[in-house]
Amino acid sequence: MDRVTETAPLTTVPHQTAPPERPAVRPTVLARRAARVLAVNRIGGATVPARSLYPHQWSWDSAFIAIGLRHRFPLRAQQELETLLAAQWEDGRVPHIVFNPVVPRGAYFPSPDFWRSSDAGRPAGAPRERETSGIVQPPVHALAAWLVHRADPELSRRRAFLARAYPRLAAWHAYLADRRDLGGHGLATCVHPWEPGMDNSPCWDAPLTRVPPAPRGSFRRADLDHGAPADRPTDLDYGRYVRLAADYRDSGYHDGSAFAFAVEDPGFNALLTASEHALADIARELGLGHRRAAHEERARRLTGAMVRRLWSPESGQFLPRDLVAGALVAERSAAGLLPLAVPGLPAAVAAALVRTAAGPHFALGAGIGMVPSYDLRGRAFDRHRYWRGPAWFNVNWVLEHGLRRHGYAGRADALRAAMLTHADTTGFAEYLDPVTGEARGALDFGWTAALTLDLLATRGEPWTGGQPPEVSSSASEPTAAQA
Ligand code: 2M8
Secondary structure (H helix, E strand, C coil): CCCCCCCCCCCCCCCCCHHHHHCCCHHHHHHHHHHHHHCEEEEEEECEEEEEECCCEEHHHHHHHHHHHHHHHCCHHHHHHHHHHCCCCCCCCCCCCEECCCCCCCHHHCCCHHCHHHHHCCCHCCCCCCCCCCCCCEEEEEEEEEEHHEEEEEEHCCCCHHHHHHHHHHHHHHHHHHHCCCCCCCCEECCCCCCCCCCCCCCHHHHHCCCCCHHHHHHCCHHHHHHCHHCCCCCCHHHHHHHHHHHHCCCCCCCCCCCCCCECCHHHHHHHHHHHHHHHHHHHCCCCCCHHHHHHHHHHHHCCCCCEEEEEEECEEEECCCCCEEEECCCHHHHHHHHCCCCCCCCHHHHHHHHHHCCCCCCCCCCCCCCCEEEECCCCCCCCCCCCCCCCHHHHHHHHHHHHHCCCCHHHHHHHHHHHHHHHCCCCEECCCCCCCCEECCCCCHEEEEEEHHHHHHCCCCCCCCCCCCCCCHHHCCCCCCC
């Protein structure tokens, strides 16, 4: 069943709190505080998401962090991406964690002892000298590299930043196209709930029922040393995460395996498409005209495949596709709104997405002003638990851009103002209670601080070059029946 149904009566929707009344903080003060967070979170050549909870380098975190760093520290922004890309595997994958060797093994689980990349990952070309995880995260990196270049083109050209990054970024996208198109329709597939970055999203509840959890005593969670259990995934979730990751590892991180979990996620593929457009811009900058055309064509095909495979006209948003069950997942997560940031999205689809975002399921512009990670009316909505309801800054940052791109400048301005207010009042929280705006998770969180810097420094500039032609939406025109 593709259609998302409403499961909670209107009276239970708790989204009625006004944005906090507080004098707006001066932008220069907020920017200075954000920059300080990024300074404190720097360890070696990388910036950690949060010193206690996540003491290593994470893939999509670093991309968002570089996007913020570029405004004040363009060299450091380039190095952030270079450090990550230096850990790329020979098959092209960019691992979701690059471990810092000086951090004690017990500080984070799963640690290098679990992933054993330099040994179990050798058949897939994992580096010998660095320990990494073996799964991936959303490919925001080409977009980040292009934005970092644009912040200081002179420095970038002097260091041949793009010339050195481009082959790695192109190999990363080729990995996703060649090894991860498990559905055979041109979209990238995620094989672990950590890969789309929204770990315990209710979208994964049904697909995960097929996964027998690893026994309780077989691993020790380090996240609960730092985070409140009510804010984090459950032990049952973790048992399943461990089982899936161990099975992948034991296959030698082989992408031809039979996966118990295999989904086409709209957020992951939307960011891939935006990054493919950025690769086209990078190729143009490097004088590689033929490569530019190939990237534009791939972005166009990705956009078409997303609309054909993941768009749900009845829901007015994109939904993940569970490849094992062979059906869309009937749950509304904010990942299904992220294609709004894709250039060339059919205007009717974009309009339907904005209506959904501003409607009762996500309440954009009402309440705290930021969208929650999951349907406010959904059966599994939980204000506090990680990706099952809380509002996240990276998600809202992508939406802010999408709103502008499709001509909703007023909504984009309001979202931007709400994000800056909440970044300030929460101390750059990892995520927020979407009803009260209260801070949850870690404070002084890397991408929250970085994207605050970006919002303060930019307004309305498109991420990537020209306006590509719209993909036709004739097969799946949105209908007034959207919820
Ligand atoms: C969270 O994920 C990690 C596993 O990758 C964890 O819970 O330990 C997610 O929010 C993910 O999107 C993020 O990249 C990571 C680090 O901030 O934390």
